[in-house]
Amino acid sequence: MLLKIAWRNLLRNSGRTLLTVLGAACALLTFVMLRTVVSSWNSGAEYAAKDRLGTRHKVSFVIQLPKKYVDDIRAVPGVKQATWANWFGARDPRQPNEFFANMAVDAPSFLEVMDELVLPDDQKKAWLEDKKGAIVGDALAKKLGVKVGDKITLEGSIYPGDWEFNIRGIYTASRRSLDRSQFLFHWSYMNDSLPEARRDEIGWVMIRVSNVAQSAQIAQSIDRVFEERDTQTVTMSERQLQASFMAMFSALLKALDIVSVIILAIMMMVLGNTIAMGVRERTREYGVLRAIGFSPWHIRSFVLGEAAVLGLFAGVAGIGLAYPVVDRGLGQWLEENMGGWFPYFRVEPSTMVTTVVIAIGLSALASLLPVLQAGRISVTDALRRVG
Amino acid sequence: MSDSDVKEPEATTEDGDAKGDARDNESPAPKGDAPGEGAKADAAKADAAKDSAKSDAPPKSGPYRPTPGKPLIEMSNVTKTFHKGKEPLTVLDGLTLTIAEGAFEALMGPSGSGKSTLLNLIAGLDRPTSGTARVAGHNLEKMSDGELAKFRAQNIGFIFQAYNLLPVLTAVENVELPLLLTKVPSGERRKRAETALRVVGLSDRMGHYPRQLSGGQEQRVAIARAIVNDPTILVCDEPTGDLDRKSADDILALLTKLNQDFKKTILMVTHDPSAAERATTTRHLNKGRLD
Ligand SMILES: Nc1ncnc2c1ncn2[C@@H]1O[C@H](COP(=O)(O)OP(=O)(O)OP(=O)(O)O)[C@@H](O)[C@H]1O
Numbered sequence A: 001m002l003l004k005i006a007w008r009n010l011l012r013n014s015g016r017t018l019l020t021v022l023g024a025a026c027a028l029l030t031f032v033m034l035r036t037v038v039s040s041w042n043s044g045a046e047y048a049a050k051d052r053l054g055t056r057h058k059v060s061f062v063i064q065l066p067k068k069y070v071d072d073i074r075a076v077p078g079v080k081q082a083t084w085a086n087w088f089g090a091r092d093p094r095q096p097n098e099f100f101a102n103m104a105v106d107a108p109s110f111l112e113v114m115d116e117l118v119l120p121d122d123q124k125k126a127w128l129e130d131k132k133g134a135i136v137g138d139a140l141a142k143k144l145g146v147k148v149g150d151k152i153t154l155e156g157s158i159y160p161g162d163w164e165f166n167i168r169g170i171y172t173a174s175r176r177s178l179d180r181s182q183f184l185f186h187w188s189y190m191n192d193s194l195p196e197a198r199r200d201e202i203g204w205v206m207i208r209v210s211n212v213a214q215s216a217q218i219a220q221s222i223d224r225v226f227e228e229r230d231t232q233t234v235t236m237s238e239r240q241l242q243a244s245f246m247a248m249f250s251a252l253l254k255a256l257d258i259v260s261v262i263i264l265a266i267m268m269m270v271l272g273n274t275i276a277m278g279v280r281e282r283t284r285e286y287g288v289l290r291a292i293g294f295s296p297w298h299i300r301s302f303v304l305g306e307a308a309v310l311g312l313f314a315g316v317a318g319i320g321l322a323y324p325v326v327d328r329g330l331g332q333w334l335e336e337n338m339g340g341w342f343p344y345f346r347v348e349p350s351t352m353v354t355t356v357v358i359a360i361g362l363s364a365l366a367s368l369l370p371v372l373q374a375g376r377i378s379v380t381d382a383l384r385r386v387g
Numbered sequence B: 001m002s003d004s005d006v007k008e009p010e011a012t013t014e015d016g017d018a019k020g021d022a023r024d025n026e027s028p029a030p031k032g033d034a035p036g037e038g039a040k041a042d043a044a045k046a047d048a049a050k051d052s053a054k055s056d057a058p059p060k061s062g063p064y065r066p067t068p069g070k071p072l073i074e075m076s077n078v079t080k081t082f083h084k085g086k087e088p089l090t091v092l093d094g095l096t097l098t099i100a101e102g103a104f105e106a107l108m109g110p111s112g113s114g115k116s117t118l119l120n121l122i123a124g125l126d127r128p129t130s131g132t133a134r135v136a137g138h139n140l141e142k143m144s145d146g147e148l149a150k151f152r153a154q155n156i157g158f159i160f161q162a163y164n165l166l167p168v169l170t171a172v173e174n175v176e177l178p179l180l181l182t183k184v185p186s187g188e189r190r191k192r193a194e195t196a197l198r199v200v201g202l203s204d205r206m207g208h209y210p211r212q213l214s215g216g217q218e219q220r221v222a223i224a225r226a227i228v229n230d231p232t233i234l235v236c237d238e239p240t241g242d243l244d245r246k247s248a249d250d251i252l253a254l255l256t257k258l259n260q261d262f263k264k265t266i267l268m269v270t271h272d273p274s275a276a277e278r279a280t281t282t283r284h285l286n287k288g289r290l291d
């Protein structure tokens, strides 16, 4: 009965309730989007393969390692296979604004370490046999509009010049740990074309271990090998490696977090205002209820119940808005076009639950002041009020 | 709302009752049904008494048990001063008043003379600044807000000039409201609310919202709400102030019936001399004192 009253009171001014719910839902939509950006960003690290380590220069990603380190790493007990890659950083001159990851890799070992890469056998064979051969992820192939057999010229920046490639395969991934929008080609093709002084340098090493439980010790042993050399390394799990890469953007993420909080504060004010208006309008009714014998606690729970119902609506409406926008629209676009950053741009179920809980909680919080006011209503004054 | 909706309450009662309870009975005797109503309400009263006997309510709250020889309402030397604005405003000044159980009293007086203030004190909505207010065995001036709320729930039925029904609830839901404060189970609540609505002659308007009712009907719903808990005292502040003559007469007839058949003590503030005529006693309040 009490819930019925809260419910009907909300319907009574359905126009205002609708506007409030919509306003709060828009705020929640923005909140969900920001949260999804943050969580999707972090999920890049979360989807990382557990049995893989990465070794990079101790100081920075940007500084390269000698290629012979790969053999040293392969010699470390517990290392099943190691491969290496260089960030190539070239662009497609036809679509200079399309950014995509392109890397020089050692194809045979790369395919062993990245065992979630799915490539038809004939395409694999063709790639391995063609020095200028390259493979692209299916998401990127769609974006660049290339198919197997095409020729493509990329414009180098880190490695200047025009680089010609033959598309030999289009890969997919059996797990999310592999970005499906990469452009991969033979490291030897790049290396052989470089001037003597720049040869045999690699960006980082990717390692597959035989026993996940020992990965921490293996990482330590690898770094110990290079401790006394000119160039020291740091080895970490793929997850940490990606996280350290993303840490560069932590300031941005923090900003997004702050914006999320501000948006929630705005939503709270919208809800609080509606609740407060309701209480003001219903002062006389609350006075009547008090006269009949209802206690201030009853009145408070009336208002609180109304706020909770309003919050529930706002939360559900917010998700109702966010789901199509994020999952169907923006998310698909981002996954296809910026899969490297947002491998999985979807509203997580946990985000949905959190959103509804937050909406109800904040609505209740926003109603605190009106709730206190409603509890303090003087019965005689409320009844004297005309209207 | 046609005129026929607002006819003599008793007549409507019988009508509604015939439809509700004696549908299969081809010739319900209208006269015979009226006592049936009384019997039902008496049963409700007995139930309430049983409830309270079980819970063994402490004397501070709980339904009224009359003390022989003691009046129901005893206000003695009551003063009420308001402190809003700069100067204190003394509305009631050493007022003394006793009302016996079963009385139907009208309270008249010019606007601002303190009628509503006095009514609020008797009903336990407010406490006197000084003096004692003894109502239905309770010393109201000594009670806390919570105790007063309980006192009101158990002893007082309110009827206001502006009806004051909750617009979001139907007639029967409005009448059920006071029962939410009791231990009465929900099915029984609905039954009692329907009985109360039948008493006021609105058995055919149970599912209507206040905005779908005429003023007179709204006030009858308010009266049903006031009596559903079987209170000792009905407190009415200008119950007919917003009604036309015909509806007002219906309401007054209903109050008379409640006083005579159901033995409710009624205290009614009114500006209407013909309303006051219905009461057994009329008192006049002037400048905070009774003449
Ligand atoms: N809560 C209050 N605070 C301040 N002043 C009050 C309060 N309640 C009543 N008064 C004042 O007390 C006086 C008496 O008010 P009351 O409502 O009792 O008059 P009344 O006899 O019922 O008048 P009416 O016939 O117009 O209803 C008025 O001057 C009013 O302004």
Ligand SMILES: [Mg+2]
Pocket: B115, B116, B117, B237
């Ligand atoms: Mg008055």
